[in-house]
Amino acid sequence: MDRNSPPPAxxxxxxxxxxxxxFGAVAALVIYAGYQVKDVLVYKWDWSRVLDFxxxxxxxxxxxxxxxxxxxxxxxxxxxxxxxxxxTVIGVLMGYWRTSNNLTLKIISRTxxxxxxxxxxxxxxxxxxxxxxxxxxxxxxxxxxxxxSAMVDNPVFRIxxxxxxxxxNFLAGVLCLxxxxxxxxxxxxxxxxQSVPKGQWEGARAIGLSPFNVLRDVILPQALRKxxxxxxxxxxxxxxxxxxxxxxxxxxxxxxxxxxxxxxTKVFETWILVGAMYFALCYSFALLFDWLERRAARIRR
Amino acid sequence: xxxxxxxPLVEITGMCxxxxxxxxLHDINMTVNEGEKVVVCGPSGSGKSTMIRCINQLEAxxxxxxxxxxxxxxxxxxxxxxxRREVGMVFQSFNLFPHMTIxxxxxxxxxxxxxxxxxxxxxxxxxxxxxxxxAQQAGKYPPQLSGGQQQRVAIARSLCMKPKLMLFDEPxxxxxxxxxxxxLDVMIELAEEGMTMICVTHEMGFARKVADRxxxxxxxxxxxxxxxxxxxxNPQSDRAQLFLSQLLGH
Numbered sequence: 001m002d003r004n005s006p007p008p009a010x011x012x013x014x015x016x017x018x019x020x021x022x023f024g025a026v027a028a029l030v031i032y033a034g035y036q037v038k039d040v041l042v043y044k045w046d047w048s049r050v051l052d053f054x055x056x057x058x059x060x061x062x063x064x065x066x067x068x069x070x071x072x073x074x075x076x077x078x079x080x081x082x083x084x085x086x087x088t089v090i091g092v093l094m095g096y097w098r099t100s101n102n103l104t105l106k107i108i109s110r111t112x113x114x115x116x117x118x119x120x121x122x123x124x125x126x127x128x129x130x131x132x133x134x135x136x137x138x139x140x141x142x143x144x145x146x147x148x149s150a151m152v153d154n155p156v157f158r159i160x161x162x163x164x165x166x167x168x169n170f171l172a173g174v175l176c177l178x179x180x181x182x183x184x185x186x187x188x189x190x191x192x193x194q195s196v197p198k199g200q201w202e203g204a205r206a207i208g209l210s211p212f213n214v215l216r217d218v219i220l221p222q223a224l225r226k227x228x229x230x231x232x233x234x235x236x237x238x239x240x241x242x243x244x245x246x247x248x249x250x251x252x253x254x255x256x257x258x259x260x261x262x263x264x265t266k267v268f269e270t271w272i273l274v275g276a277m278y279f280a281l282c283y284s285f286a287l288l289f290d291w292l293e294r295r296a297a298r299i300r301r
Numbered sequence: 302x303x304x305x306x307x308x309p310l311v312e313i314t315g316m317c318x319x320x321x322x323x324x325x326l327h328d329i330n331m332t333v334n335e336g337e338k339v340v341v342c343g344p345s346g347s348g349k350s351t352m353i354r355c356i357n358q359l360e361a362x363x364x365x366x367x368x369x370x371x372x373x374x375x376x377x378x379x380x381x382x383x384x385r386r387e388v389g390m391v392f393q394s395f396n397l398f399p400h401m402t403i404x405x406x407x408x409x410x411x412x413x414x415x416x417x418x419x420x421x422x423x424x425x426x427x428x429x430x431x432x433x434x435x436a437q438q439a440g441k442y443p444p445q446l447s448g449g450q451q452q453r454v455a456i457a458r459s460l461c462m463k464p465k466l467m468l469f470d471e472p473x474x475x476x477x478x479x480x481x482x483x484x485l486d487v488m489i490e491l492a493e494e495g496m497t498m499i500c501v502t503h504e505m506g507f508a509r510k511v512a513d514r515x516x517x518x519x520x521x522x523x524x525x526x527x528x529x530x531x532x533x534x535n536p537q538s539d540r541a542q543l544f545l546s547q548l549l550g551h
Contacts, residue, residue, distance in 0.1 A: 200396060202392065203392065204398070205385065206388075206392075208410060208413075208414045209414065210382065221400050
């Protein structure tokens with residue numbers, strides 16, 4: 001045979017009849033369930049009242065402004081961004097300490113991880129809120145920040161941290177979330193560092209790099225590529241877990257949704273809408289991490 | 302070679318090391334003068350690698366002293382950093398950094414430790430890559446190179462630190478047979494230029510060609526020290542005879 005002849009085409013992936021049968025069965029089940037619920041459930045759907053809480057017309061400013069749900073979404077987004085940054089810092093530091101030879105650092109990081117991982121999130125949040133943020137923040141003078149001062153009352157600050165008068169409230173939420181998720185990130189980072197072969201440490205040390213440079217230039221870049229998938233999962237978990245800080249009156253999406261559901265009594269619409277908002281937020285982050293992962297894989301080759 | 306200008310570069314006296322209860326190295330005494338080439342051989346588990354890894358403190362010794370270029374090797378971090386800048390090391394498994402290009406692998410050390418500018422470091426790196434005949438590959442990543450090429454890059458990476466001493470830890474053991482010659486050629490060139498070298502290797506051809514002395518180790522002790530012709534031709538100790546017969550036996 002001619003060596004230069006083209007290779008045979010690869011088999012195409014397509015859905016077979018059996019696949020359509022399965023899809024059909026699932027669809028039938030959903031329709032049947034919906035039909036049943038419709039019979040039993042006497043409920044008047046009304047989306048308009050709930051949608052009004054996304055944006056509203058401000059007659060004074062003569063423009064549309066964000067209403068409760070959208071304001072809540074922005075707060076959730078801020079919580080997610082700052083929480084992720086802080087949790088990453090905590091996680092990288094503690095994760096490195098977990099692998100350190102220094103006994104003190106090992107004890108500190110191990111204690112931190114085990115304390116957080118073995119307490120239910122809700123309980124942790126209450127402990128944190130009543131003992132730390134309601135005692136510590138006033139002691140640090142955070143409650144005395146004048147919400148009208150120019151340092152905090154400007155557009156940049158508002159975009160980054162939200163309303164100045166809610167600053168200590170917001171910081172409590174961020175700190176709480178970051179401390180909580182940081183423990184899980186610590187374990188991911190530890191696994192990543194330990195997955196880098198010993199020879200890499202030796203190679204880096206042998207050319208005379210300082211311990212800091214060994215970590216920054218050689219170990220962490222390789223560890224990070226390996227842990228990108230579980231890390232992405234943890235960041236998305238962080239966004240979803242941000243809902244529990246609504247319990248300590250952080251006015252994020254879930255907190256606002258509770259208010260809206262109570263005011264409108266449109267429970268189904270509110271929560272379905274809020275669920276869709278969370279989904280959109282988390283899924284866009286998932287896509288972002290997907291892209292990052294593919295990029296990292298391409299660089300490594 | 303009783304030259305008055307001969308200066309000891311490495312002096313190991315009474316060095317001992319344990320792994321837990323296991324005595325890995327016992328009473329090691331060795332002096333390597335500037336410009337000397339020493340080949341260390343012995344059965345696996347005899348402590349050859351451990352000994353040379355103590356010189357740049359990838360492993361810590363527990364007793365005895367090691368002097369490198371007049372500096373005593375201690376567990377103090379600053380001291381270790383100083384020693385490692387003088388001592389290059391080449392590993393069996395290359396240990397190149399897979400997430401960096403060949404060039405970046407080479408310039409990292411000089412830039413971080415010696416504060417060399419990126420441009421100067423690049424010039425230096427390209428110079429050494431030329432010397433190990435691999436300059437065309439500078440932009441590639443280590444996994445894209447063959448084992449022999451990677452090991453030559455690893456040698457170049459060590460040379461970029463302008464070391465006074467080079468340690469080789471079985472540099473050809475992980476290579477395919479056809480790759481070994483290229484690496485040995487580079488090592489021979491280096492030896493001919495007068496680099497002080499301590500090589501853990503079983504390459505007898507290399508040992509005969511460049512070694513001033515062969516050190517034979519077994520069970521954590523130095524058993525025999527001799528010139529290469531003498532050692533390979535007429536080993537004195539039973540253990541060296543046994544080892545060489547096994548090495549040549551097939």
